[in-house]
Amino acid sequence: MEDPVISELSAIANYPYDMLREYKRQGRRIIGSTLPDVPEELVHAAGLLPFTILGTNRPIRRAGALLPDNSCSLARSTLELVLTYETGLFDGFILPQVDDTTQHLSDIWRRRIPSSFFEPYLVPRQVDRPSSRQWLLDETHRLKESLERYTAGVISDGSLRRSIVLYNRNRRILRRIYAMKRKTPGLISNRAFFELIKSSMFLPKERHNRYLEQLLPRLEQELPSGRTRNLRFVVAGVVWEPPSLMTILDELGIEVVGDDLCTGTRYIEADASTDGDPVGALVDRHFHRGPFSPIHDKGNRILANLLDLVRQHGADGILYLRLKFFESQDYDLPDLKREIQAQGIPIYVLDTEYQTIHLAQTKTRIQAFAESLPGGGT
Amino acid sequence: MTKETGTSKPGAREIMKRLTQDYYGEAARARQEGRRVAYTTAVSPAELFVAHDVIPVYPENHAVMCIMRRMTPTLSAAIEKKGYTTHLCAYARSDLGYRELDESPIGGLPDPDFLLACNAQCFTLTKWFEVLSRRYQAPLFVLDTPQYIRNDKARRNIIRYVEAQIYELIGALEDLTGRRFDFDRLREVLTLSREACRLYKEFLDLARHRPSPISIFDVLIHMAIIVYLRGTPQAVDYYQTLLEEIRTEKVAKGIGVINNERFRLYWENLPVWFKFREHSELLSSYGAVILTSLYVHAWSYDFDPSDPIRSLAENYTGVFSNVELEERAEMALDLFRRYALNGNIMFLNRSCKAVTFGEHELREILTRETGVPALVFESDMGDPRFYSEVQVKTRLQAYFESLERLNI
Numbered sequence: 001m002e003d004p005v006i007s008e009l010s011a012i013a014n015y016p017y018d019m020l021r022e023y024k025r026q027g028r029r030i031i032g033s034t035l036p037d038v039p040e041e042l043v044h045a046a047g048l049l050p051f052t053i054l055g056t057n058r059p060i061r062r063a064g065a066l067l068p069d070n071s072c073s074l075a076r077s078t079l080e081l082v083l084t085y086e087t088g089l090f091d092g093f094i095l096p097q098v099d100d101t102t103q104h105l106s107d108i109w110r111r112r113i114p115s116s117f118f119e120p121y122l123v124p125r126q127v128d129r130p131s132s133r134q135w136l137l138d139e140t141h142r143l144k145e146s147l148e149r150y151t152a153g154v155i156s157d158g159s160l161r162r163s164i165v166l167y168n169r170n171r172r173i174l175r176r177i178y179a180m181k182r183k184t185p186g187l188i189s190n191r192a193f194f195e196l197i198k199s200s201m202f203l204p205k206e207r208h209n210r211y212l213e214q215l216l217p218r219l220e221q222e223l224p225s226g227r228t229r230n231l232r233f234v235v236a237g238v239v240w241e242p243p244s245l246m247t248i249l250d251e252l253g254i255e256v257v258g259d260d261l262c263t264g265t266r267y268i269e270a271d272a273s274t275d276g277d278p279v280g281a282l283v284d285r286h287f288h289r290g291p292f293s294p295i296h297d298k299g300n301r302i303l304a305n306l307l308d309l310v311r312q313h314g315a316d317g318i319l320y321l322r323l324k325f326f327e328s329q330d331y332d333l334p335d336l337k338r339e340i341q342a343q344g345i346p347i348y349v350l351d352t353e354y355q356t357i358h359l360a361q362t363k364t365r366i367q368a369f370a371e372s373l374p375g376g377g378t
Numbered sequence: 379m380t381k382e383t384g385t386s387k388p389g390a391r392e393i394m395k396r397l398t399q400d401y402y403g404e405a406a407r408a409r410q411e412g413r414r415v416a417y418t419t420a421v422s423p424a425e426l427f428v429a430h431d432v433i434p435v436y437p438e439n440h441a442v443m444c445i446m447r448r449m450t451p452t453l454s455a456a457i458e459k460k461g462y463t464t465h466l467c468a469y470a471r472s473d474l475g476y477r478e479l480d481e482s483p484i485g486g487l488p489d490p491d492f493l494l495a496c497n498a499q500c501f502t503l504t505k506w507f508e509v510l511s512r513r514y515q516a517p518l519f520v521l522d523t524p525q526y527i528r529n530d531k532a533r534r535n536i537i538r539y540v541e542a543q544i545y546e547l548i549g550a551l552e553d554l555t556g557r558r559f560d561f562d563r564l565r566e567v568l569t570l571s572r573e574a575c576r577l578y579k580e581f582l583d584l585a586r587h588r589p590s591p592i593s594i595f596d597v598l599i600h601m602a603i604i605v606y607l608r609g610t611p612q613a614v615d616y617y618q619t620l621l622e623e624i625r626t627e628k629v630a631k632g633i634g635v636i637n638n639e640r641f642r643l644y645w646e647n648l649p650v651w652f653k654f655r656e657h658s659e660l661l662s663s664y665g666a667v668i669l670t671s672l673y674v675h676a677w678s679y680d681f682d683p684s685d686p687i688r689s690l691a692e693n694y695t696g697v698f699s700n701v702e703l704e705e706r707a708e709m710a711l712d713l714f715r716r717y718a719l720n721g722n723i724m725f726l727n728r729s730c731k732a733v734t735f736g737e738h739e740l741r742e743i744l745t746r747e748t749g750v751p752a753l754v755f756e757s758d759m760g761d762p763r764f765y766s767e768v769q770v771k772t773r774l775q776a777y778f779e780s781l782e783r784l785n786i
């Protein structure tokens with residue numbers, strides 16, 4: 001039987017907008033941001049409610065006239081969501097830019113979606129030299145000042161540090177559950193676990209922490225469910241979409257033991273320091289996270305990180321989710337795949353997209369890959 | 379190209395041929411002569427390489443040559459087999475395909491010792507050059523130019539960031555060659571670059587005349603030099619000769635690209651390279667001539683040699699592909715006004731997300747502000763597989779009919 005906390009958070013992960021409307025009615029001001037890497041602690045410390053807008057699987061109606069159809073479905077469907085489906089919910093937006101698509105998305109969004117607050121967040125697209133840290137520090141201070149102007153308030157170091165503590169706590173519990181999941185296969189389903197993370201991107205952290213604090217001791221006491229888990233996978237890519245993919249892995253008895261997704265590890269890894277300058281701490285956290293395909297770094301960190309995850313967690317293979325028209329992955333993949341295979345690690349590349357409906361084939365393919373692995377046959 | 383320049387006395391065209399040969403010859407000999415080769419992006423502070431005697435090589439330029447020879451489908455097929463997709467930029471596909479098949483219109487490019495990707499132009503180049511950097515085990519320097527948003531504070535920070543990176547780049551060049559960087563030499567190079575850019579801009583501005591002595595097709599041919607030889611005295615001489623030539627042979631005599639000039643067009647985006655000759659002929663049959671685009675203006679920089687690092691940072695960050703949509707629209711509207719344009723062809727280029735993704739919005743602004751309707755069509759700048767002849771012809775015809783009806 002599923003834990004009530006898990007069911008509740010899963011429901012929110014799958015449709016957070018009723019909840020959001022409730023907060024709006026209560027007078028909360030909501031700041032939506034898109035992936036990746038917005039320092040939500042700043043938004044929180046400004047007394048605003050940060051919310052990550054993660055696209056929709058409902059049909060694209062209006063975004064198609066603004067962004068060509070060879071742009072990635074994450075960008076298009078995120079735009080569609082605020083244009084068509086969940087209008088009037090957000091007071092403001094922060095749009096990070098990491099590539100051509102997000103740069104244009106930011107312009108289009110600013111022009112098309114009415115809001116009383118809008119900032120692009122210009123994250124460094126190289127992180128291999130010292131200049132990038134100073135830049136992100138400048139840019140984060142600019143964001144902070146802009147939020148202060150918007151709220152006509154001051155984000156004090158004290159309040160920012162309190163937000164950091166709150167967010168660190170959230171990340172730590174989620175990492176702890178991830179560790180337990182690795183250790184005790186079947187303890188929590190892939191879908192349930194990653195929906196814990198997703199719901200954290202939606203809910204106020206105070207409330208999410210309360211949920212997690214109820215759940216954690218229950219998970220700690222629980223014995224392995226007895227479900228068989230044959231295989232351990234590392235999942236690579238950008239987002240867990242469509243969500244039924246997680247269910248497919250659950251049904252196939254595959255335990256996800258590591259990932260480099262924006263809606264997975266990238267959201268919960270690394271804490272910000274609670275000592276010293278809190279803005280600097282948020283900036284440092286940015287640099288302590290794993291690699292992300294659009295951001296240039298020394299060497300091939302994406303490869304190194306995946307190899308590391310596989311070895312560290314004894315994974316049987318890598319499932320690479322290739323988001324259609326997410327250009328950056330298309331440049332990485334041929335070399336990445338070759339190198340991974342050269343290391344004797346099986347990898348399966350699955351083409352994904354928002355608005356995907358037919359998943360029967362997908363299941364068959366993943367199953368075929370799983371069965372081809374040593375220990376994968378039944 | 380239409381007939382007009384072919385008949386002129388030996389001049390700019392010949393010089394260009396020779397300069398191009400010399401340049402590629404020099405690049406090919408670099409290894410034997412113990413010189414370093416750096417791959418770089420068309421929009422990048424190449425003056426630093428020139429000043430440091432490192433030879434800048436432009437894979438984009440080579441890719442254009444592959445496209446013009448219609449080699450792209452074959453080159454692309456070779457890398458599609460390796461898992462790259464057809465929706466990547468046709469320059470990247472041509473280039474990576476060339477490296478697979480070793481087929482090139484000019485006998486290939488020297489391998490890089492160093493790579494520089496400046497992302498003011500696009501993000502694609504960073505990823506494409508990452509592939510090359512792995513292939514040749516040569517260091518890649520990404521010069522990150524955040525979008526030049528219209529916010530004073532952000533702009534000050536951005537310039538500071540780009541300046542800091544230019545110093546890092548200078549350090550990387552010193553490591554590459556083991557030589558100290560010479561800032562006096564950089565000032566000289568920047569002075570030459572400023573002069574070439576000024577002349578290049580004068581050349582572009584010849585399109586103000588009525589009838590215009592140049593079309594964008596002339597510009598597309600003559601822009602190669604400003605892309606890969608800016609910072610050299612040869613580039614300055616070349617544009618001087620070119621200007622004199624057009625002034626005496628065309629402007630002074632009132633000769634235009636076409637006799638019955640009726641529609642003076644703006645072109646948005648890069649050209650459909652493999653079609654541009656045909657486009658020019660087709661258009662002239664309607665009394666239409668494409669005069670300009672923001673793309674060709676991307677190299678009309680204005681450097682200040684007395685403050686070289688800052689000036690490099692500002693010029694390369696503020697390029698049209700890296701500013702906010704509204705500012706880009708203002709840049710285009712400035713061309714509409716200055717060149718008295720009365721038609722607008724907007725090409726949605728599947729290859730180039732960086733220039734294309736804002737185009738629907740851009741169209742709205744341009745149409746609203748100029749009252750000139752836009753013809754929008756989708757294709758690819760380098761891959762004939764995405765080009766539909768019939769569609770383009772019918773659309774063009776319908777477009778000019780509607781301009782006639784509107785009496786524009």
Ligand code: SF4
Pocket residue numbers: 438467468469470499500501502503648729730731732733
């Ligand atoms: S055509 Fe566009 S995407 Fe391709 S290299 Fe040039 S700017 Fe980049």
